Amino acid sequence: MSERTLAIIKPDAVRKQVIGDIIHRYEQAGLRPIAMKMLRMTKAVAEGFYAVHRERPFFDSLTTFMASGPVVVLVLEGDDAIKRNRDLMGATDPAKAAPGTIRAVYGASIEANAVHGSDSPETAQFEIQYFFASMEFAGG
Ligand code: ADP
Numbered sequence: 649m650s651e652r653t654l655a656i657i658k659p660d661a662v663r664k665q666v667i668g669d670i671i672h673r674y675e676q677a678g679l680r681p682i683a684m685k686m687l688r689m690t691k692a693v694a695e696g697f698y699a700v701h702r703e704r705p706f707f708d709s710l711t712t713f714m715a716s717g718p719v720v721v722l723v724l725e726g727d728d729a730i731k732r733n734r735d736l737m738g739a740t741d742p743a744k745a746a747p748g749t750i751r752a753v754y755g756a757s758i759e760a761n762a763v764h765g766s767d768s769p770e771t772a773q774f775e776i777q778y779f780f781a782s783m784e785f786a787g788g
């Protein structure tokens with residue numbers, strides 16, 4: 649079933665200059681970018697995005713990191729896009745991510761782990777509308 653998921657190329661990966669390689673990996677995996685932009689989150693925007701994690705001990709550090717530099721946010725569309733992207737990303741901790749996954753290749757730590765991907769249809773819907781208005785969907 650065709651689905652949409654939200655992906656973020658995080659500040660650490662943008663600093664490494666691997667935006668192009670990560671987007672190439674999405675396309676090679678059959679995940680088609682249908683909306684995309686580069687932006688810098690404020691701390692408040694990062695806190696709203698990660699609100700489900702507000703009670704976690706890493707919340708302040710995570711949201712400071714996400715606001716530390718520009719990110720690329722994308723909506724990816726394709727069959728089983730949510731799980732397909734999670735598989736392509738690898739585990740949250742790059743040290744535990746399967747070889748060849750984006751986080752295994754580019755992640756530096758459990759926090760600076762290169763990419764975000766929605767984990768369910770409900771979070772995908774929330775996360776897509778958090779960053780994109782309907783008029784911004786160039787490809788669908
Ligand atoms: P995922 O991004 O794989 O869905 P989570 O939703 O559990 O992982 O966490 C959101 C983000 O918070 C992670 O991608 C990572 O950047 C950060 N994070 C998760 N766990 C930790 C941790 N123990 N310490 C620091 N940062 C963490």
Ligand code: MG
Binds near residue numbers: 767
């Ligand atoms: Mg998550």
